[in-house]
Amino acid sequence: MNLFQLGQQYQELADRDDLDPTLLVDTLDSIQDAWNEKANNIAKWIESLDADVEWLANKKRSISDELTYRKNLRANLMTYLTSAIDDRGLKEVHTDDYILRPRNYKQRTVIDNEGKVPAEFKHTNEVVAVDKTAVYKALKGGAKVPGAHLKPNRKTSIK
Known part of the structure; x- marks a missing residue:
């Protein structure tokens, strides 16, 4: 076997x-290769795995950041929409695609x-x-619970 074929064996194993x-x-032991060549290929594989990790x-950090951004943006948009409807004194808004109804949800406990x-x-x-449930x-x-209060939780249902 030449070096290319051995590299190919390791690549097939990595895949x-x-x-x-x-x-x-067991699979690494079955590869017939000089110890230095085997160690070299395994080291290459480890470096490749390090790069993948x-x-x-x-990528995980990027996705987590994007998820947090979108959740915060959604909350800000919901707050704006609810405030805009409340400021106009409307109980319900009909658009071309939606019916928007502001409503009160269970208040949030803030410590x-x-x-x-x-x-x-x-x-x-x-x-x-x-x-928080007891509070x-x-x-x-x-x-009265010192150090805690209830925060209104008003949102708009979108149907």
Whole structure:
């Protein structure tokens, strides 16, 4: 076998998707090659995988950033649309394609300062955390909870 064929064997191995650790070792052991050539090809393969991992990590970060951007843009557009309809005093807007109806959803519990929230609203699993459900119920019932408040959650349904 010449060097090109051996490189081809490694490339065929790299292109496989079914390589578990045992199969990989067995297949590499079955390749008849001088140790230095085998080590050289494996090192090339590792460098190729390093480049793939770096590219995928950057792609993942890019996709995550794009997802965050689009979620934030959607929230900003929803806030603008709801405010614009409310400012005009309309209960419903009919466009060519949609019916837009602003409505109130369950208020959001906002924790301004965890340190001020009384211990009765905290739970401990492995870390101490505020039980937002308990805080919501207390605030909704008219109780005062230091360090927390309810925030209106008004959005427009699009049909």
